[in-house]
Amino acid sequence: MLSAWPDDRRAHRVGGPVSPQAQGPAPYTLILGCHRPGPAVRRDHRAGTGSCPRSSSRRGSPRSRGRSWVTDLAGQPLAARTWSLAIDDGPEVVLTSVTRAARELIREAGRTEAELIGVGVGLPGPVEHSTGRPTNPPIMPGWDGYDVPSRLARHFPVPVLVDNDVNVMALGEHAVAFGAEEHLIFVKVATGIGSGIISGGRLHRGAQGAAGDLGHIQAPHGAGIACRCGNTGCLEAVASGSALAKALRKLGIAAESSQDVVALVRAGNLEATRLLRQAGRDIGDVLAMCVSLLNPSVIVVGGSLADAGETLLAGVREAVYRRSLPLATEHLRIVASQAREGAGVMGSALMVIQQVLSPQGLDILLADIRG
Ligand SMILES: [Zn+2]
Structure with a gap:
């Protein structure tokens, strides 16, 4: 489990510091991504070497990049964070570290969780979009059929949309440039x-x-x-x-x-x-x-x-x-690609915003306000 963040991987705010008091309340989305594993990284926990010395994942497992963003309702990133993780640690370990990182990012972005309207997740494998469950993902052992939206909604009680990472990149590329x-x-x-x-x-x-x-x-x-x-x-x-x-x-x-x-x-x-x-x-x-x-x-x-x-x-x-x-x-x-690295975050934010602003999403939002 990731329990600490190296200083050079702290969240960075996109566009410079913003005072939450000056800005006032504003809805935003939280985007979570996990890039596909690269080559195996040899880690020796006893010697304290490697890119993620506190991870509990087994030695030599492939490393992925966890990424999270806070975006406005136009899909523009307001703050971002990147860290190292092992997707084959399984959903409980990975989503625990993702949740912790997301909470820190929200705090550092000067936002409150009450302003959050939805969470978008891109995973490196096939996902049944209607349920948000990975389906026989070849490089994600332990994730098959796992209820990712319910797990994240325990911490963030808003709509959680999950899709394959390349699908959200296609959405973002289409929106940005085509x-x-x-x-x-x-x-x-x-x-x-x-x-x-x-x-x-x-x-x-x-x-x-x-x-x-x-x-x-x-x-x-x-x-x-x-x-x-x-x-x-x-x-x-x-x-x-x-x-x-x-x-x-x-x-x-x-x-x-x-x-x-x-x-x-x-x-x-x-x-x-x-x-x-x-x-x-x-x-x-x-x-x-x-x-x-x-x-x-x-x-x-x-x-x-x-x-x-x-x-x-x-x-x-x-x-x-x-x-x-x-x-x-x-x-x-x-x-x-024209959108390059921005395609995934833009596509994930669009996925969330389209759901939240759909007739069904607005009904749920209004019921919450009345309730
Ligand atoms: Zn194959």
């Missing part, structure tokens, strides 16, 4: 691979919230390669940041993470550049099927591997335009 587009696919390429689908201007979640799980579609060149979901040949197993880092290590080149791959590409490493371009083609091969099924007008590529610049995008474009029918690609744009 509001005029009715049909958009947002692809996140980082430690894992996932996508969020905007269809008819709305997020398409599918029957159980599993729509867009791009990373576990069979890749044309993935035969026999084991994936962490238990299958073989998944796109994520051949084209994600962790897959590329593994391929580089086999060539004798030191790389542990997506960020290492990006750094090598930026430094002009030919093997890293070749592998990233091929990853783009592999992703494009799978996206070409999505283009035939969904006919999007724009595909947005985000995530840490997209930070390498045009190399990944060039591979994606090459495969999509080669494999798709001309009518489907006549006006199709394939572009880099």
